[in-house]
Amino acid sequence: xxxxxxxxxxxxxxxxxxxxxxxxxxxxxxxxxxxxxxxxxxxxxxxxxxxxxxxxxxxxxxxxxxxxxxxxxxxxxxxxxxxxxxxxxxxxxxxxxxxxxxxxxxxxxxxxxxxxxxxxxxxxxxxxxxxxxxxxxxxxxxxxxxxxxxxxxxxxxxxxxxxxxxxxxxxxxxxxxxxxxxxxxxxxxxxxxxxxxxxxxxxxxxxxxxxxxxxxxxxxxxxxxxxxxxxxxxxxxxxxxxxxxxxxxxxxxxxxxxxxxxxxxxxxxxxxxxxxx
Amino acid sequence: xxxxxxxxxxxxxxxxxxxxxxxxxxxxxxxxxxxxxxxxxxxxxxxxxxxxxxxxxxxxxxxxxxxxxxxxxxxxxxxxxxxxxxxxxxxxxxxxxxxxxxxxxxxxxxxxxxxxxxxxxxxxxxxxxxxxxxxxxxxxxxxxxxxxxxxxxxxxxxxxxxxxxxxxxxxx
Numbered sequence: 001x002x003x004x005x006x007x008x009x010x011x012x013x014x015x016x017x018x019x020x021x022x023x024x025x026x027x028x029x030x031x032x033x034x035x036x037x038x039x040x041x042x043x044x045x046x047x048x049x050x051x052x053x054x055x056x057x058x059x060x061x062x063x064x065x066x067x068x069x070x071x072x073x074x075x076x077x078x079x080x081x082x083x084x085x086x087x088x089x090x091x092x093x094x095x096x097x098x099x100x101x102x103x104x105x106x107x108x109x110x111x112x113x114x115x116x117x118x119x120x121x122x123x124x125x126x127x128x129x130x131x132x133x134x135x136x137x138x139x140x141x142x143x144x145x146x147x148x149x150x151x152x153x154x155x156x157x158x159x160x161x162x163x164x165x166x167x168x169x170x171x172x173x174x175x176x177x178x179x180x181x182x183x184x185x186x187x188x189x190x191x192x193x194x195x196x197x198x199x200x201x202x203x204x205x206x207x208x209x210x211x212x213x214x215x216x217x218x219x220x221x222x223x224x225x226x227x228x229x230x231x232x233x234x235x236x237x238x239x240x241x242x243x244x245x246x247x248x249x250x251x252x253x254x255x256x257x258x259x260x261x262x263x264x265x266x267x268x269x270x271x272x273x274x275x276x277x
Numbered sequence: 278x279x280x281x282x283x284x285x286x287x288x289x290x291x292x293x294x295x296x297x298x299x300x301x302x303x304x305x306x307x308x309x310x311x312x313x314x315x316x317x318x319x320x321x322x323x324x325x326x327x328x329x330x331x332x333x334x335x336x337x338x339x340x341x342x343x344x345x346x347x348x349x350x351x352x353x354x355x356x357x358x359x360x361x362x363x364x365x366x367x368x369x370x371x372x373x374x375x376x377x378x379x380x381x382x383x384x385x386x387x388x389x390x391x392x393x394x395x396x397x398x399x400x401x402x403x404x405x406x407x408x409x410x411x412x413x414x415x416x417x418x419x420x421x422x423x424x425x426x427x428x429x430x431x432x433x434x435x436x437x438x439x440x441x442x443x444x445x446x447x448x449x
Contacts (some may be wrong), residue, residue, distance in 0.1 A: 113432040169383065203348070223379075
């Protein structure tokens with residue numbers, strides 16, 4: 001509760017900054033942004049699950065899990081923030097935004113009995129972005145970028161029986177609701193072009209995953225499971241199904257920090273210019 | 278506060294609150310606390326692999342569930358008493374702890390099946406979650422409910438489902 005209060009107090013302080021208004025040589029502008037993030041995450045751990053499950057059960061399956069390509073969490077985002085910009089021909093500029101986005105991925109496998117197992121995997125992201133650089137002729141923006149991303153992952157794994165009933169219950173060990181978080185530091189560059197109250201921008205970022213280090217919260221876990229260990233969602237299904245002790249010792253669960261990677265963001269900022277500013 | 282400040286504040290808090298949020302499992306359980314529910318229907322059936330079903334229990338007014346505060350005051354647990362009579366006339370009357378997960382996809386009744394820490398909870402899938410009506414389902418495979426011997430391979434001869442419909446009687 002205390003940390004939430006601090007969080008909102010920090011946000012409130014940030015909100016007040018851009019409301020100073022405009023002088024002759026500089027201005028603070030509150031912004032709303034809409035963007036689309038094209039992202040690529042590390043598929044190795046997740047596809048190891050798909051491959052090892054498919055190979056382990058072989059002919060028992062009439063359809064195996066589909067492979068993922070790592071771009072499934074590309075997503076639209078919406079956010080608000082502010083920009084400082086000088087109004088000379090060549091001037092300093094900086095921007096900070098909070099941006100929120102989410103996207104889901106669905107996949108399934110079919111057993112020869114007709115039973116289906118499926119998952120819905122959702123990523124919800126909150127970015128805190130900073131960029132600073134120069135603005136040329138009040139119109140062209142060239143900036144360096146850094147930002148923090150907090151990603152919450154939720155994976156719903158269910159069994160759909162042949163009469164259509166969908167179960168989260170305990171008749172199959174993988175059934176459940178898995179969740180995890182990851183944090184990452186991003187860095188990159190941004191180019192923008194301002195036209196009227198709009199600024200169109202493109203940003204390319206790379207990532208330092210699992211930053212700050214978050215050991216202990218890097219797996220997807222079914223925290224409310226009553227099943228025997230492991231309660232994590234597996235990456236290596238073979239050890240999960242045959243040797244739970246080795247699974248835990250080898251840390252063969254799916255790691256949340258796999259789901260961070262390079263991004264290309266295209267978006268538009270809208271200046272919120274109020275009459276009394 | 279100026280209108281523009283208020284505008285910004287509302288949008289910001291709305292966006293972040295949806296992300297940070299308060300724990301939904303607490304809200305769900307608090308809503309159930311100090312309530313009495315009638316088990317208006319209890320159905321059990323076999324699900325065959327071709328999609329056909331065979332009902333072997335179809336009861337109305339099969340019992341009552343009482344949900345009260347956890348005696349130790351936990352916010353993520355409630356005390357539950359379930360009184361239930363099955364199709365053979367056998368009666369269960371037990372008191373235990375009730376929990377759910379963050380999105381209340383499941384409701385668990387702690388150590389109903391045995392006393393070990395693992396595989397002893399009766400775990401229901403929440404199919405319908407309304408203020409005055411709940412539908413919960415538990416499953417099994419071949420001849421065993423809840424934790425059948427093989428919980429990995431889904432190629433079974435048949436599966437089992439137990440569905441109870443709860444109607445809120447009132448507050449305690």
